[in-house]
Amino acid sequence: MRAxxxxxxxxxxxxxxxxxxxxxxxxxxxxxxxxxxxGFNNRLDRYLMKxxxxxxxxxxxxxxxxxxxxxxxxxxDVPTAFNNLLQGKVGAAASDVGRILVNSTVGILGFIDxxxxxxxxxxxxxxxxxxxxxxxxxxxxxxxxxxxxxxLRDTVALPVDYAVGVQRAVTQEVAVRNAMTGLQLVSVRxxxxxxxxxxxxxxxxxxxxxLVRSLYVQRRNNLVNGGAPxxxxxxxxxxxxxxxQAKSAPLAPAxxxxxxxxxxxxxxx
Amino acid sequence: xxxxxxxxxxVSVLCAASFVLATPVWAEDPPDVQVKNxxxxxxxxxxxxxxxxxxxxxxxxxxxxxxxxPHFNFxxxxxxxxxxxxxxxxxxxxxxxxxxxxALLVRSYSxxxxxxxxxxxxxxxxxxxxxxxxxxxRTEVRQPGKAADTVDYSLEKKDGQWKVYDVSVAGVSLxxxxxxxxxxxxxxxxxxxxxxxxxxxxxxxSESDAASGNSAKK
Numbered sequence: 001m002r003a004x005x006x007x008x009x010x011x012x013x014x015x016x017x018x019x020x021x022x023x024x025x026x027x028x029x030x031x032x033x034x035x036x037x038x039g040f041n042n043r044l045d046r047y048l049m050k051x052x053x054x055x056x057x058x059x060x061x062x063x064x065x066x067x068x069x070x071x072x073x074x075x076x077d078v079p080t081a082f083n084n085l086l087q088g089k090v091g092a093a094a095s096d097v098g099r100i101l102v103n104s105t106v107g108i109l110g111f112i113d114x115x116x117x118x119x120x121x122x123x124x125x126x127x128x129x130x131x132x133x134x135x136x137x138x139x140x141x142x143x144x145x146x147x148x149x150x151x152l153r154d155t156v157a158l159p160v161d162y163a164v165g166v167q168r169a170v171t172q173e174v175a176v177r178n179a180m181t182g183l184q185l186v187s188v189r190x191x192x193x194x195x196x197x198x199x200x201x202x203x204x205x206x207x208x209x210x211l212v213r214s215l216y217v218q219r220r221n222n223l224v225n226g227g228a229p230x231x232x233x234x235x236x237x238x239x240x241x242x243x244x245q246a247k248s249a250p251l252a253p254a255x256x257x258x259x260x261x262x263x264x265x266x267x268x269x
Numbered sequence: 270x271x272x273x274x275x276x277x278x279x280v281s282v283l284c285a286a287s288f289v290l291a292t293p294v295w296a297e298d299p300p301d302v303q304v305k306n307x308x309x310x311x312x313x314x315x316x317x318x319x320x321x322x323x324x325x326x327x328x329x330x331x332x333x334x335x336x337x338x339p340h341f342n343f344x345x346x347x348x349x350x351x352x353x354x355x356x357x358x359x360x361x362x363x364x365x366x367x368x369x370x371x372a373l374l375v376r377s378y379s380x381x382x383x384x385x386x387x388x389x390x391x392x393x394x395x396x397x398x399x400x401x402x403x404x405x406x407r408t409e410v411r412q413p414g415k416a417a418d419t420v421d422y423s424l425e426k427k428d429g430q431w432k433v434y435d436v437s438v439a440g441v442s443l444x445x446x447x448x449x450x451x452x453x454x455x456x457x458x459x460x461x462x463x464x465x466x467x468x469x470x471x472x473x474x475s476e477s478d479a480a481s482g483n484s485a486k487k
């Protein structure tokens with residue numbers, strides 16, 4: 001018992017030291033390792049996940065695929081509700097519980113997303129975002145095998161959402177559970193078809209690593225901040241900005257405090 | 270007496286009319302209306318272009334470029350994506366960067382539109398102060414059977430015209446997303462290296478536009 005507590009404390013300290021020392025932009029200290037895992041994930045995707053997902057799309061009609069997607073989405077609402085509660089967003093948590101109830105009953109075990117029709121919209125929260133909400137910085141960028149882009153905070157948070165999820169409770173039979181997980185993976189991948197090609201075209205050069213990293217970290221930051229719109233603090237320096245062109249430099253310093261002091265900058269204490 | 274009055278009235282009316290007609294009041298729709306119109310037009314291009322049906326994107330890309338470019342400030346977008354190093358660039362480098370970045374963006378955008386043609390774009394109503402010169406137009410992009418994504422356009426008023434200088438998809442700013450990759454490239458091979466990479470990328474993309482490599486049918 002004591003050993004576990006000691007490890008927990010050590011873990012917390014290490015986490016605290018690394019994450020609270022971080023400031024944006026992206027810290028990627030193990031980039032070489034990340035790139036290797038990223039390459040592995042991409043190959044796995046290209047030769048396995050994507051073809052299977054494409055086959056799934058070809059073989060299964062849209063309505064059924066939407067049903068499957070909703071079914072797994074319904075399970076996802078449980079950790080979402082839990083995390084909304086942890087973040088003090090009681091209204092949102094109540095809405096999520098409402099979703100689960102409505103979709104599981106009227107929506108026949110979640111296959112039909114009745115709740116969205118009724119105005120209970122889908123949220124997306126997880127324990128990583130809860131930690132972020134509590135002030136924990138994202139920490140260094142990490143690419144996880146199979147799971148893809150993540151950060152130290154989000155990786156540490158994964159087991160919590162897994163523990164809260166009820167998907168495991170559906171059945172004890174390993175074969176059925178594995179089949180469900182497999183179907184979920186294919187369903188999620190099918191929803192993302194086309195995006196990988198868009199990414200490849202949009203990325204500079206041949207590899208999408210830097211772009212994916214940028215997108216992931218930004219997306220997480222925005223989710224923590226409730227989807228705040230982009231603040232362009234850099235353009236106080238931006239010579240092309242009409243603001244700065246109109247102003248004469250010495251009299252109206254471009255770095256005067258503007259209402260744009262971004263609330264999303266996490267200042268390290 | 271009477272004819273003089275009428276003459277003066279007629280002259281004032283003519284003056285007023287010419288003043289009104291001379292000011293291009295109709296040229297500048299509010300930014301949300303512009304976003305709505307241009308979005309509808311590019312979607313129409315992608316859905317109806319015969320070249321695309323045959324697997325060739327090039328014509329559609331040209332049309333889309335012509336349609337959207339007047340509404341974008343690509344110079345500022347390139348400057349923001351490049352960041353601090355922009356000031357160190359020569360005017361020729363700036364022009365080249367802007368041109369290549371524009372080609373990259375327009376092509377990726379056109380291909381994405383083509384891939385996700387069944388989408389529906391809904392522009393949210395805009396509340397804007399009368400003399401604002403920066404505004405964010407929020408839109409929702411809906412695909413059948415999926416949750417909506419938000420796409421936000423940051424516009425600035427330059428010389429009386431509204432121009433887009435950033436686009437955010439699901440809260441992720443396009444410009445910020447490129448800053449990382451551009452920064453890495455500049456560190457590795459300078460601004461000229463970045464221009465070269467962009468050029469290479471653009472010619473690679475245009476080759477696959479011409480070939481029917483754009484058959485990512487869902």
